[in-house]
Amino acid sequence: MKRYTDLSDTAESFSKRKDRRKPKGRRSVNQLQTKDGFDDAGLQGLFEQGLVTELLGELKSGKEATVYLARGPRGLVAAKLYRDAAVRSFKNDHLYRDGRFIGDARVKKAIDQRSKTGVSAQQALWIMHEYGQLWALYNAGVPVPKPLVGPGADDCAKAGRVVLMDFIGDDEGAAPRLADVRLSPAEAEDAFNQSVALLTQLLKLGKVHGDFSAYNLLWWHGEVIIIDVPQMVEVEENRSAGELLERDVVSLCRSVKGIRADPREVLERVLRDARRSL
Template sequence: MRNNRRSRFDDDDASLTFEKFFDEEHEDDTTANDGPEHGDRWSTWDLSSPTERGPLPHPDWLITELAAVDVERGILKTGKEADVFLLSREVPGTDRGCLLAAKRYRSHDHRLFHRDAGYLEGRRVKESRTNRAMASRSAFGKEAIAATWAGAEFGALCRLWETALQLEIEPFTPYPVQILGTEILQEFIGTPDGVAAPRLAAVRADVKELEDLWEQLLLALRVLARSGYAHGDLSAYNILVHEGRLVVIDLPQIVDVVANPQGRRFMERDVLNVATWFTAKGLTGIDAPQITRDLMAETGQQ
């Protein structure tokens, strides 16, 4: 797809927020005989097995019709291990459609993320050959690691969504739509015209709004801990704020606090990162060490 108005940026540039407008006309690819008449590809919904789809019940807004097509709308953001694209899933000839964020992990030859050793502790797959390849970082092992990142993120999104609903708490993560290989489709957090919600780092909030966001974040951390997780890379740059709702994103580094021997260290770092940011914005009374102790108790660890 040609899109002359898209912008790219790296996650490490904290001065930028990501947003995308798509008022230009989409150009269809008519070279593929088996492709749809409109759109870039047929919906991939039926290519994912039931276990590779999001938790039931599926949201009302989600398009699951097999006649639907996926339309590329441009890039939302670039990252070290994956890029995120804006995707429109539409039913041709109707007004039914939804926006999705398509996170696509790069092949091992193009990935920039190399600090994975600590995160991978405690993660294993069933085949011993694959585990050995991952440990040796062979070409096959690196491909398996990419699949592990995607699978870990999708699995965590599903579990956190289900845990929040069980606790009768509004989910604080995007709804995980489906996973297909190393592509994760999830709920797009933003406006109907395709403008992504700002990251917390870019939000200007008064004291009352900061207090509300902090309480939401503490609740999110408790749900993470209750599920046995630490985010692993939590900061103001992978938290979105949409219409007052706090949404945690980017979970490929999700850490099993029990299985990973460095679990507590990751938990401490997550808490310190966000506590430092809120304190710098003027919020007082935050006791990061005590919060960490409380969260570890939630996981059953001390």
């Protein structure tokens, strides 16, 4: 299994490495960790609360967030650190935001106008939403990494730009994404069927993931685990939920290797099975 990028690296060699493709805003572990804690308000807060004691390495860096492997009091944890609001893209954000409640008209206006304040407010809401959804799914028994902050809104707000959750993996390495793992035909079919069952389970809870594909599913001990939920929408609130569900089904069918499934049939199956148990 692939080892973490820099668990075996010394902090020094990590810092010397020049990566030209390094996305703007990404900082290496030893730039973030200082003698007294962390050079990031969110991480520092979690450190002071005793939730994170050490950053061990970087698991993955994407456009909007970098996921770090960290140590917590009870073992390994994953810390998803979002970049500064200014460098975030909020791709097609309006599609997911539709129907989400924003209490104050001034905040709503700032967000709609994408002012600087609006963008940071929007990011804070986005991250709160990720915590909220993780808790809802975890409590409903859906396989997701357990969130380690909250469920109280105050605690989640204090975590700043960091979503802290259980690390899926072990000392040897992180769980691979379904998109990256080599599966036998029987395993691929099992993984695909589990994924379709998860889409159904989400729909029964009135939710659509909104970015459901083998890139946001981990494969661990023969089990599919859902990650990356900030864009999840509620069917009752969001007028694009149907469209997003269709897209999720198509993305899933396209992204699981070794599977040939007709998205229309899969969608029908999901809708039928969700309805039957409603």
